[in-house]
Amino acid sequence: MRLLVVGSVALDSVETPFGAVTDALGGSATYFSVAASLLTGVRVVGVIGDDFPKGDLEKLAPRGIDWSGVVQAKGESFRWKGKYSFDLASRDTLETRLGVFADFKPQIPRAFADTPYVFLGNIHPALQLAVLDQVKDPQLVACDTMNYWISSEKETLLKVLKRVDLLIVNDEEIRQLSGDWNIHRAARWVLSQGPRRVVIKRGEHGAFLAETGKSFYCPAFPMEEVFDPTGAGDSFAGGFLGYVARTGDLSSAGFRRAMVYGSAMGSFAVSSFSVGGFEGVDPAALQTRVRSFKDLTHFDVAEAIG
């Protein structure tokens, strides 16, 4: 298995204009793994409480996800409760109960230490550093973060940036991190802090990949029905790194393709509650979706004006 993710495995209660679920499978590592496992084997490190329906994770096992690094601790599982606006453009967090996740100290199993591609999910930057100390010379390390760590642990987060190859964040996060509202200047600032590449996720507006002197833009898939946006960004990251891990292609052209695989996964994620949007998605369906991005974005243009 070529891809390791460290992050949250949670139970989400979500209300959208189209329905509601209670204690559904969620968490960044869960969405990430389900998406990535369409492309490569995934090892997960996380923590769940003794109230967690482990069978729900095991049902996902056939996809090629190794959950053996997810420790079951005494106490309550991480729960998140949120409600989306009528147009899904914004959401209110109604409740966050960290439970056992509050004391999560990721232990990378010895058998996982040589995984070549690593994704540091959104956890305390000190824990992200601790994970980096436990892995052996990975080919590529990517990380996520969130507003809470940017405001409270910026120094530590900057240490993480010095040690990762790729930062994957949303537009609000990169603005807050860089102190610059222009995302293109913000991306350039991040590139000066360590990572060779940065991906900015913009929800329905797509995603932007920046590397020194080059950039790539991939729109979100045009969807007439979006059911639940929860997990879209984590699924994007899973598709992106799943593709990189599968191919080992670290060229600019490879990362562009990874962006499209990520965007395709985001479009599956939002089509149902929890990870239900991935049901029935096989490699052929994935490839069809990926190729439709080409139809959506490509054009021909001559050397001179026609």
Place this chain on the structure above:
Amino acid sequence: MRLLVVGSVALDSVETPFGAVTDALGGSATYFSVAASLLTGVRVVGVIGDDFPKGDLEKLAPRGIDWSGVVQAKGESFRWKGKYSFDLASRDTLETRLGVFADFKPQIPRAFADTPYVFLGNIHPALQLAVLDQVKDPQLVACDTMNYWISSEKETLLKVLKRVDLLIVNDEEIRQLSGDWNIHRAARWVLSQGPRRVVIKRGEHGAFLAETGKSFYCPAFPMEEVFDPTGAGDSFAGGFLGYVARTGDLSSAGFRRAMVYGSAMGSFAVSSFSVGGFEGVDPAALQTRVRSFKDLTHFDVAEAIG
């Protein structure tokens, strides 16, 4: 000259975080024409007051703009005053003085009636219909509108839609017009009302072209410095229709290219106050910008997953 535009010629007073101008050349027909004239000759129909610095328009004449359809009427010119937020993401209209534009009844000069490509700028839908009655079998008619007409003159606007080939609006306008917040469903609804194609402008998030069963997405050009967003949408429309008028290419591939020319023009427009962003832009610079959109969006993908 192959392109006719009917719309506003105005004096804008604009404040952005980077500076301010007073009574600068503005208006939808002005931005449209300056952009389009990089690609084709443009005929303008509009009205200005007796206080308008006509010389400022004439300075733009060398680009191939025929201003002879712009009537100078007794009274004050149309003036708009606005102020942008620190991040340019929103703006407040501080003052709108319609002046002579309030009584504008577009008269298409006989010599303009056979222009093959027509853009109905944002004027009263009844006036848009009156323009359509004055032109002879154009190859393509596109129209714009705004929230004010959508709420106050929807019936008349729907009559306009039945007679145009293309609607060019922004995301808020198409949501209001269709009553649907999902822009892809909204686009499908517009296509059921008459136009064969609809373009949705989304500012910094790019533009979307929908036709039955097909869609195309073009991002905004990544800019580290945006100076003044005023006129970006009108410049987009000018680039789009300027390209269509120049080439006469009404194929899907042609409209995709038109989207990119429109987006390129938008990027020039926002780089300075008023129409200053077009200064020094020649066809070669335009083509370089257009080709850079290809670098920004293109990727290769195999038949099967790599």
